[in-house]
Amino acid sequence: MATQHKSAALPLALAYAALIVYASLYPFSDWRDQGIAPWAYLSAPWPKYWTGFDFAINVAGYVPFGFLCALSVLRTRSTSSIGRAVLRATLAGVAVSFAMETLQSYLPARIPSNVDLGLNSAGALLGAVLAVALERFGAVAHWGRVRAQWFVDEARGALVLLALWPFALLFPAAVTFGLGQVFERLEAAISEWLLDTPFIDWLPVRQFELEPLVPAVELLCVMLGALVPCLLGYLVARTVVQRAVLLPLILLTGVAASALSAALSYGPDHAWAWLELPAQVGMAAALFAGVLLLFAPRRLCGALLLVALVLQLSLLNQAPESAYFAQTLATWEQGRFIRFHGLAQWLGWLWPFGVLAYVIFLLSRRSRPPAA
Numbered sequence: 603m604a605t606q607h608k609s610a611a612l613p614l615a616l617a618y619a620a621l622i623v624y625a626s627l628y629p630f631s632d633w634r635d636q637g638i639a640p641w642a643y644l645s646a647p648w649p650k651y652w653t654g655f656d657f658a659i660n661v662a663g664y665v666p667f668g669f670l671c672a673l674s675v676l677r678t679r680s681t682s683s684i685g686r687a688v689l690r691a692t693l694a695g696v697a698v699s700f701a702m703e704t705l706q707s708y709l710p711a712r713i714p715s716n717v718d719l720g721l722n723s724a725g726a727l728l729g730a731v732l733a734v735a736l737e738r739f740g741a742v743a744h745w746g747r748v749r750a751q752w753f754v755d756e757a758r759g760a761l762v763l764l765a766l767w768p769f770a771l772l773f774p775a776a777v778t779f780g781l782g783q784v785f786e787r788l789e790a791a792i793s794e795w796l797l798d799t800p801f802i803d804w805l806p807v808r809q810f811e812l813e814p815l816v817p818a819v820e821l822l823c824v825m826l827g828a829l830v831p832c833l834l835g836y837l838v839a840r841t842v843v844q845r846a847v848l849l850p851l852i853l854l855t856g857v858a859a860s861a862l863s864a865a866l867s868y869g870p871d872h873a874w875a876w877l878e879l880p881a882q883v884g885m886a887a888a889l890f891a892g893v894l895l896l897f898a899p900r901r902l903c904g905a906l907l908l909v910a911l912v913l914q915l916s917l918l919n920q921a922p923e924s925a926y927f928a929q930t931l932a933t934w935e936q937g938r939f940i941r942f943h944g945l946a947q948w949l950g951w952l953w954p955f956g957v958l959a960y961v962i963f964l965l966s967r968r969s970r971p972p973a974a
Contacts, residue, residue: 610761611677615670617766619698622667626702626712633708640707643714652717660721661728668695668729676737677746684738688730695726757838759960763953764852767831768859770953773946774867777820777918778860778881779827782954785919815921817880824884825891826914828853832892833907834957837964842896849892853885904965911958 671691676684699722706712753761770781777783815823835848857877865873895903 610758610765611670611674613758613762614765615667615674617762618667618670622663622698622702625663627705627709632710634710636707636710638707640704640714643703643707644716644719646716649715649717657721660718661725664695664699664722664725665729665732667698668692668726669733670729671695671726672730672733673737676733684734687734687737688727691730691733692723692727695729696723699723699726752840752844753838754840756964759964760834760838763957763960764831764834766949766953768855769946770949771856771859772863772866773950774863775950776921777815777827778824778876778884779856780823780914780918781827781950782915782952783918783921784951815917819917821880821884821887823914823917824881825887826910828856828885828888829891830907830911830914830954830957831856832888833895833903833910834961836895836898836903837900837907837961845896849889849896853889853892857885901965904961907961908958908965911954911961915954 668691671694672687675687675690696719699719703714703716703719706714749757749761771779775781775783831852832849835852836845839845839848860876861873864876868875895906898906
């Protein structure tokens with residue numbers, strides 16, 4: 603009997619649902635009862651102003667959600683019919699969209715729309731149909747076989763984290779691959795929250811000034827940031843050959859995501875502006891270290907991953923954000939990326955800590971992972 607693996611579709615669907623919530627309810631402020639029923643938009647007339655882009659984005663935005671929901675049903679319930687998977691995924695899309703449009707009734711900055719509800723539902727249906735079509739043609743089963751050949755049984759958490767890593771890199775980082783630099787902003791946010799309260803006196807006073815990273819330390823942070831996802835892949839890859847394939851694939855994905863982030867931040871002409879000497883040497887060092895660790899046991903890879911991650915977070919959070927970098931973030935936070943920056947920002951902040959928790963959990967289990 604074939605081993606049943608836990609599908610990554612469900613956690614990815616939940617992560618995508620979080621994206622929908624953020625995009626639908628941002629900026630999460632000025633909540634108020636506007637004196638109308640929250641579902642009044644259901645009987646509203648056709649909107650006077652609309653564009654093809656609005657229609658397309660409302661449909662396309664829910665296609666991945668419907669796809670992942672249907673895939674989750676198909677992969678976790680072997681007895682589920684194709685029709686049931688489509689129905690459940692579509693109903694999930696309708697429910698999420700209805701909740702978002704209804705909650706928008708309490709946000710003056712947002713306008714609920716029955717057209718959006720219909721288009722979102724159509725997108726979820728389209729995604730679900732696409733998922734069952736791929737299942738019908740054997741593509742999903744083929745991925746299941748590939749996953750079984752390439753990754754250990756309990757690889758779902760690592761695969762989800764690896765899938766989220768490129769999206770976390772889309773938010774501009776002061777240091778290439780430098781995710782998790784939160785200390786300065788966290789300190790400022792806590793100070794702001796506690797201002798004018800008796801608890802402000804309880805806030806510890808920092809005994810040192812944050813110093814900019816010297817080039818050698820920046821190079822080390824780049825190397826560690828590039829090596830961490832590679833080691834995460836090593837933890838769940840079955841063989842050395844598969845590790846050797848994952849190593850350049852992960853690094854190239856990181857390069858592509860960083861280039862896209864730079865293009866979004868500074869314009870397409872500056873997509874490779876981040877690829878300076880520290881980044882080049884750091885990535886080369888990560889590649890060299892990855893090659894040396896191809897034959898390392900899984901537990902050693904996990905231990906080294908923890909050391910690399912803790913060291914990188916420690917170094918990054920002892921450095922301040924530069925004024926130029928803060929100006930770059932203003933482009934995201936106040937400009938055209940206003941609805942997107944928040945999710946990418948939170949991913950960039952939290953991804954390293956998610957990896958930290960996952961690896962600690964993995965290494966603390968009683969059953970030892972199979973040897974590489």
